[in-house]
Amino acid sequence: MTNTSIFKESPFKTQISFHKLIESLEEIALSDIDYRSQYAKSLLNEIEAFPEFKTGIDDLRVIEKNKTLIKYLLADLFPTALTKNEIKAVTIPFQNFTFNFSDRFTRILDEAGIDFDMTIRDFDEDQMYILSCILILNTYYKKNFEISKPLFYDIPTNKGIIKHYRILYNADFIEITPTPTAPNLTAADIDLLMDNYDNIELWKEKFPVESWSLKGFGILSLFDATTESAISNLKSNLLKADNETNNSDSFETIFRSIFKIPDLKVGLIMYNEEENKFTKPPFNNNQISSYILHDQEETVNCQQAFFGCSLTNLLEQQKPFTISDVAKFSNQPENEALGTHLIKQNIKSCIFAPVLKNNKLLGILELVSEQTGQLNSINANNLDLLLPYVIDTLERYNIDLKNQIEAVIQREYTAIHASVYWKFKNEAQKYFHTSSPTNQYIFKEIVFKEVYPLYGQIDIKGSSQHRNDTVKEDLKNQLQSVLTIFEHLKSSSPLSLLEQRKFEMQSYYNELEAELKADTEQQIQNYVQKEIHPILKNTRVDHDGQNLIDQYFTELDSKTGLFYHARKKFDDAMSIINKKMAYVIDKEQIEAQKIFPHYFERFKTDGVEHNLYIGATITPTQTFEMMYLNNLRLWQLQTLCKMELEHHRLKSILPYELDVTSLILVFSSPLSIRFRMDEKRFDVDGTYNARYEVVKKRIDKANIKGTQERITQKEKITIVYSHQYEEAEYLKYIKFLQFKKILEPTIEKFDIEELQGVSGLKALRIKVINTDSNNDKYTYHELLTELN
Known part of the structure; x- marks a missing residue:
């Protein structure tokens, strides 16, 4: 008998009773079948000394003391011939109380070990209480509430394999009656319960603890449903x-x-x-x-x-x-x-x-x-x-x-930013709703009108010249290395061809002293691979000469066949700067989107450029006001300050020293942007708006009017604008950031030389304070508070 975890609360006041079975035996004792009658009379005579078998057993120790007699009493329900095959026991439904196990059931529990707690899988006390209430509804109130969810015991074997047994209950020998404390349920009460299965308090209200009498016993049958x-x-x-x-343990348990x-x-x-x-x-x-x-x-x-x-x-x-x-x-x-x-x-x-x-x-x-x-x-x-x-x-x-790959490609390799994704999604949904084999859907262009642009960049100063200088340095070092090898070969080889090749390489070397031409690198690469490398690979040399040749080939880049030392330092420095700058602006963008959702894109070239577009058409679910544009402009200026500071911190660890210049283009007129299907990116729409793109492409190479000085300088931010009110607005931002010790006190103002098709541009230029003291971000509201 197991009685380790009888539930503390139940709607039943339970009495184990064999009264229905005894009544059946009494009928058999009066029958005309002699052997059956004699058996029943003998058994009734044995149990006569235990009237509680019929009236109800309150003390469970009675069951333990008389388990042999109870086994005889239950013999018709637990045939000896089937005891080694059937998995059966006497139980009280939905309570962890069982006894009179069949032999097979006993073997299963013995293998599980003394520490095994036989509880029903995934059923807690509340669920058991509710199931007991449903048993009352079905038996006493004649309802037919079916719960098809199977009940399982998960029982381990002595080899550690978990076996799963389906539980079946037979309640034929149970009698359920209300006690005086049991509320009489109305149809409305039952309907309420029917709609509130998970409300344990309601069930306990309608079926208080021990308000019903359960007299009798149930039969528990298991069958092996492991597979x-x-x-x-x-x-x-x-x-x-x-x-x-x-x-993997879960999967392995299942497979085992x-x-x-x-x-x-x-x-x-x-x-x-x-x-x-x-x-x-x-x-x-x-x-x-x-x-x-x-x-x-x-x-x-x-x-x-x-x-x-x-x-x-x-x-x-x-x-x-x-x-x-x-x-x-x-x-x-x-x-x-x-x-x-x-x-x-x-x-x-x-x-x-x-x-x-x-x-x-x-x-x-x-x-x-x-x-x-x-x-x-x-x-x-x-x-x-x-x-x-x-x-x-x-x-x-x-x-x-x-x-997921498609999502990554869309996020990382196309221009469909989260802020405008909703419009693409709407168009795609229209395609699925209206397209058919006979009706080909024509996609509409994605256009956002009346949006305000913001453009900025942080550019690596003189990147083209630095790139050319490092290429020249690598080419010169490679040619000098080969010339040194040829000097060694001349003493050990009679080849007159060596002198010719030395002359040709010296001529290339002298060319590199001048400005690097577009095809010089390609010419030298082809010459070295076709004319020089065959000589180095096929000429017999002494030990020292072979060491020089081996060392030379180890220094070649595997892809180009050229030296890649100075250029690698430049490329690495460029990559570090670009990654850091992109990281900073991407991180700041998370906060910027909270100002007002807007379109954002950035590009890594010889630096990092970014475009922002903000307006009501991009986020039609929110009310757009010009304050959001002003706030975003302040955010952009602060972010470029932060990027300048990050670069300043990087300079000491760069493998190649590179400076950066920063620029903001102010454009106050709203414009339209259109998604170019062929290029898979957004671009400004319309002839007038094209002026904005022209300025973007040419402005960073422009000079101050009447001079040869570029408008951009290292460690400074240049703000390009057209109108006086734009200047006034940005002067407020600058003074605010000067007050916050982010920008230096000096403000430069100048006109910009006329560009092709564009004139009348002006600029402000300020230097970022190169300290790490203050990197906080400030809102437009803080600016207004300071100025007022």
């Missing part, structure tokens, strides 16, 4: 989102239940059809891994994946490949590599099963055991139950991955 339950659990696990997916192999382990590899490679599963650490790939790289070529072993069944016939004895398998020469690989992982039997959908390989499921013969071609048939769910999961993963 069906394990498959259901597998399906539930595989349907979970990636961040909810259980680790089905295969009845305690040490079974599960692995998986995915197949990448485009690259013809197997890859490890896309799960986190400690989750499903791979025993085929094991500690290899994340991807491996299919031709190498099985170590040269011929797995015809697996890849060609698309059938599971089983090895029941890995040691025996590895003794065959063609299988030695795979066998050794498995033995190193202490794998002694295994199954590798292809996961296929429409004859298309999605991956390979791996089952392995450390016991010889545990996995074989016979129990491989169990995979027929499991593979459909694995197939659906891998197919779903591939679809989800494809969608």
Whole structure:
């Protein structure tokens, strides 16, 4: 008898009683069938000393003391011939109280161990209370409320395998009656309960604790539903989102239940059809891994994946490949590599099963055991139950991955910013609603009218000249290195051709003293590869000469065949600056979007440029006011200050010293932007608006009017504008940031030289204070407070 976890609260005041069974025996005792009558009379005579068997047992110790007699009393319900097969016991439904177990039930509990607590899976005390109330509604009030959810016990074996048993209750020998404290339920009460299954307080109000009498006993029957339950659990696990997916232990527990192999382990590899490679599963650490790939790289070529072993069944016939004895398998020469690989992982039997959908390989499921013969071609048939769910999961993963890749491509490689995504989405929805095989939908152009542009850039000063200088330095060093080698070769080789080549290389070297021409680098590259390298590779030289040649070839870039030292330092410095500047503005953009949602894009060239567009048409769900534009302009100026400071901090660690210049273009007239379908990006729309684009392309190379001085200078921000009111607005921002010790006191004002088709531009120029003291951001409202 188990009585370890009887629920503390129940609508029932329970009495174990065999009165219905005893009444049945009394009828049999009066029957004409002699052997049945004698048996019943004898049994009734035995239990006569225990009137509580009929009136009701309150003290559960009575059951324990008289369990043999009770077994005889229940003999018709628990036939001896079936006791080793049936899993039965006497119980009170929905309470953890059982006794009079069949032999098979007893063996199952003995294997589970003394610490096993036999509780119903996924059912708490509240649920049990409600189910007891429903039993009252169905028996006393003659309702027919069905709960089809199956109830399970999960019981371990002595080998550690979890087995799942479906629970069935027989309540034929139970009598349910109300006590004086039981409320009499109306139809309205029952309707209310019907609509509030999860409201435990309501159920306890209508069915107070111990307000009903339960007299009698129930019969608990179990049947082994391990396979069906394990498959259901597998399906539930595989349907979970990636961040909810259980680790490999959960999957292995399920597979162990089905295969009845305690040490079974599960692995998986995915197949990448485009690259013809197997890859490890896309799960986190400690989750499903791979025993085929094991500690290899994340991807491996299919031709190498099985170590040269011929797995015809697996890849060609698309059938599971089983090895029941890995040691025996590895003794065959063609299988030695795979066998050794498995033995190193202490794998002694295994199954590798292809996961296929429409004859298309999605991956390979791996089952392995450390016991010889545990996995074989016979129990491989169990995979027929499991593979459909694995197939659906891998197919779903591939679809989800494809969608995520498309999302990344859209986010990282196209100009569809989150602020305007809604309009593209609306147009796409129209396509799905109206397009058909006979009605081809024509996509409308995406246009946003009456938006205000903001443009800014932080540019690497003199990048083209620095690039040319580093290219020249590498070319000169390479030519000088070859000339040094040729000087050594001249003493050990009679080739008169060496003098000719030395003369030609010296001529190229002299050319590099002048301005670098567009094709000089290509000419020298072709010359060195076709004329010089063959000599260095084919000429016999002494030990010292060979060392010089070997050292020379180690310094060549593998892609260009040229020296790549000075240029690499320049490229690395450029990359560091661009990444840092892009990181700063991207991070600041998160806060800027809170000012008012707006369109944002940036480009990394020889520096970082950015475009912003703000207006009511971009965010029609919010009311746009000019204050948001002013706030965004202040944000832009502050962000460029921060980028200037970040560059100043970077300068000391750069492999090549580079300065930057910053520029803001002010344009107060609203314009329209149109998404260019051919270029997959936004651009300004209309002839008048094109003036804005012209200015953007030419302004950073412009000079101060009447001078040869560029309008941009290192460590300074240049603000280009056209109108007096724009100057007044930005002077407010500048004075505010000067007050905050971000900008220096000096403000330069000047006119800009006339550009082609553009005249009348003016500029302000201010220097950023190169200290780390103040990096806070300030809002437009703070500015107004300070000025007032």
